[in-house]
Amino acid sequence: MRTNVVEDMVERAPVDTGVTVKLGMDVHSDQITVCRQVGGRVPQPAQVLAPAKLLEQVRELRAGGVTVLSCYEAGPCGYLLHRQLTALGVTNYVIAPQRLDERHRRVKTDKRDARELCNRLDRYSRGNTDAFSVVRVPTxxxxxxxxxxxxxxxxxxxxxxxxxxxxxxxxxxxxxxxxxxxxxxxxxxxxxxxxxxxxxxxxxxxxxxxxxxxxxxxxxxxxxxxMAGQTAPKGVGALTTAILESEVLDWHRFHNRREVGSYTGLCPSEHSSNRARRQGSVTKCGNRRLRHQLVEAVWRLLEWQPTYPPLQRIQAATGKRARKRAAVAVARRLAVDLWRLNTGQCSAQRLGLTLLRH
Incomplete structure (x- = not known):
């Protein structure tokens, strides 16, 4: 059975009911470049549409019983398009910006980006979670x-x-x-x-x-x-805690401590081959605002909660550079402990933290 209301952006044949359509989108304020893939076929040539026209075509696809998957990179246009697509029943992914020209051809166009996003969406939908990194969309x-x-x-x-x-x-x-x-x-x-x-x-x-x-x-x-009426570690303060909470959004989004460390960007970089292993400075591939607040909080904890166990690493360090490196490691540990605390995995007493109510 074929729908008679769903037509391609360039007047191709209608789409079968029940088929999955994938849309890779390069989003701008006044236009959206869309590359469409029907089922497991080769992606179709990208087309430039106005946002209203895209939503109209998606609405027709959904009315015709077509499953729609889509993705676009997070950027200045925010999450309005995501919410509009979600309201239409579309499974949309807002993904972290990344280099789409993997072969370094030094040719970048909106249509090439849309096609590459469509290809990655196809891989992601088939179970390859390394195709892109999904951004947690805030309410x-x-x-x-x-x-x-x-x-x-x-x-x-x-x-x-x-x-x-x-x-x-x-x-x-x-x-x-x-x-x-x-x-x-x-x-x-x-x-x-x-x-x-x-x-x-x-x-x-x-x-x-x-x-x-x-x-x-x-x-x-x-x-x-x-943060009125809520508790936070002594020395961190209501201001810092509010910033941390607003950047993390939901501590339950993380499944393990490695995900917490990765999000902060405080994990050491690594270059290992054969039997040789070399770790370098932190990757900084995470939320820079969160990273800054965590490091600042560590130095305040050193004054207000010197018995916090991870701080022993700073106290034992000699030299200015060694203390700074130790502070970064403690900041990573602090992020993990805050995750454990806010998800109810550990009590503050067990973590060695004293809490205050703001």
């Missing part, structure tokens, strides 16, 4: 919480940029600025020492830094409020 509420914490991080980064640029400009003229030169209580006295021509240039960076400080004063309590 609308989780995305709202994460947007708040990430906005605060962006504001903090912009403030630091203004401070560093102003400091660099003064240093180029032989002026050594004191720590916190841009603060409102320091700037009036310090600016009088600057050359007349240099003062307005530095004042612009100082004004921007002050404006970002006001934004941080507004955003920080909002982020901390996300």
């Amino acid at each position: 609308v509420e989780e995305e709202r919480r994460r947007a708040l914490t990430r906005q605060r991080g962006t504001v903090l980064k912009e403030q630091h940029r203004c401070v560093v640029r102003g400091h660099g400009l003064m240093l180029s003229q032989g002026v050594r600025a004191p720590t916190g030169w841009w603060h409102a209580n320091v700037w009036p006295r310090f600016s009088a020492r600057l050359p007349e021509w240099l003062r307005p240039h530095i004042a612009r960076w100082q004004a921007q830094a002050i404006s970002y400080e006001a934004m941080l004063a507004e955003l920080t309590p909002q982020v901390e409020a996300l």
Whole structure:
């Protein structure tokens, strides 16, 4: 039996009812390049469609009893398309961005990318989980919480940029600025020492830094409020815990400690062959915001919970570099312990952590 409402993007023959159609999509804001594969056939030439036209064709496919699988890379367009496709009954995968030109031909087009995504989707649907890495799509509420914490991080980064640029400009003229030169209580006295021509240039960076400080004063309590009434390890704090929770989304998504370590990007790199094994610096192939917060939390735990067992590695290290390397290893262990704690596998007492309620 054939459907009479489902036609190909270039007016090919209708699709059989019950057949699986796979769509590899290269997504942009105003157009989507789609490569379609019907059943186990060779993928068809990619076509450029408007988002509304794509959704219309998918709706017709679903109405005709066709199973639809699709995928696209995570990017600036977010998860709106994923939610629209899911609402139509499509099994869609948002995947981590990766190099699609495996042969390094140095030819990259939207149609080539869409075809490669379609090929990888076919392999993934057949059981090859190495074809691509699926991104955990947040709920609308989780995305709202994460947007708040990430906005605060962006504001903090912009403030630091203004401070560093102003400091660099003064240093180029032989002026050594004191720590916190841009603060409102320091700037009036310090600016009088600057050359007349240099003062307005530095004042612009100082004004921007002050404006970002006001934004941080507004955003920080909002982020901390996300952890109201919840517990967290002493020394980690409500702010850091809220950022960790918003980046992880759901601790139950991980099945073992190796997945936790891999997501943080704190696992050592490795180059092994024959009987030789060599491990290097961490891969950093993970969530960089999560990685930063974990390392910062380790140094605070060293002050607030020095009896936490993994910290013995830092305490026993000699030399600045050795302590930093030990802190990275402890950060990986901390992530695993937080996973165990939040999934109920271990108690805080067994892990050697003291909890506080915010």
